[in-house]
């Protein structure tokens with residue numbers, strides 16, 4: 048009798064974790080479930096080196112149906128899931144917290160359909176942005192979303208964060224490019240609306256709720272993306288201005304002069320321009336000398352190489368005549384264009400000496416942007432008089448970025464600097480996140496931008512779609528007890 052009981056206990060002695068792993072292996076195969084020391088570093092760290100993640104396991108499904116089954120397994124075991132895209136988010140939204148299942152969509156990387164007539168492509172969530180861009184180009188079409196992390200960010204991640212980047216001014220954020228969506232809900236069901244139409248007002252649009260939800264409402268598995276005609280001409284210039292005061296007028300003037308072709312208007316304060324161009328001096332010359340207050344990288348994309356350049360040069364000449372800019376350099380070759388973009392594109396290398404850093408991604412009206420910079424600069428200087436601070440941004444969208452190098456010997460530096468800057472944003476009625484999202488990093492400041500009624504509404508939505516709090520828990524919404 049005793050022996051029988053002991054035998055029974057032995058067979059049941061697999062830990063709950065082992066049982067879970069076994070179930071997950073049953074769904075995706077043993078070679079697509081990793082645990083313990085098998086979990087590679089890339090699943091554990093984030094771009095800002097701020098968080099480190101210790102997932103219970105990493106699971107790599109290859110289809111929406113497998114994702115749905117994984118959600119069922121997680122639900123039965125009451126273990127939360129965090130979905131991983133390219134792992135290049137900057138607010139910890141994709142950081143898998145201890146003991147959670149990390150769901151990597153890297154194997155769901157198929158371009159399912161290219162529809163030239165409808166100007167759409169249907170893709171799985173794990174497709175890397177750059178690959179989707181190149182696929183569109185090979186069909187003479189444009190996927191307008193573009194950002195520095197294009198080589199790692201995935202379509203699913205850019206949908207989850209409603210990514211913005213450097214062409215929002217003309218084509219909007221990711222939300223404006225998502226026509227159809229498929230997602231797995233927290234109960235394991237699949238919702239799918241892979242429509243290719245621009246117009247679809249049949250009831251509540253759950254698609255728009257999922258765009259920007261940072262994986263907290265469900266798992267985006269596929270999307271239909273809206274494409275545009277591929278531009279045939281690109282005109283790029285760097286402008287220098289003696290003071291910020293001219294920026295709004297310059298933007299309005301150029302936008303009007305370039306007849307709808309203005310696609311990029313990236314603003315860089317002198318400190319940013321000096322720092323980044325100095326970091327790149329070994330690879331390239333500084334395109335314009337130091338000494339101006341702000342620099343603006345602009346680009347127009349059009350359909351007629353000769354006519355577009357003429358329009359561009361005429362507009363810039365008139366801007367100079369009107370005193371809206373003090374200097375300008377126009378790229379004449381692809382190499383020169385790349386050189387101008389380098390100051391603003393991938394900042395990973397240039398930023399290395401700035402770690403540990405606090406990074407900001409806020410928005411205010413363009414009119415208020417210089418006030419925000421002045422206030423934030425003096426608030427940080429009051430705390431740390433010698434802190435390195437760089438300001439830049441997607442000015443056409445009211446989106447200001449700032450980085451502040453933190454004192455590595457002061458454990459409280461990050462909280463102090465963040466608090467000081469977010470207070471300035473709050474006082475100007477701005478948003479604490481223009482494009483990166485809230486993730487883990489900004490949760491406690493959500494109330495600076497969202498009213499109690501708005502936060503309550505967000506909680507109701509989260510509660511309705513994910514009652515057991517299994518979808519990327521602990522992200523976006525602050526803990527209800529403290530806020």
Ligand code: LAC
Nearest residue numbers: 195212392394448482
């Ligand atoms: C950028 C990213 C950090 O604009 O949003 O460079």
Ligand code: ZN
Nearest residue numbers: 212441448482
């Ligand atoms: Zn940005």
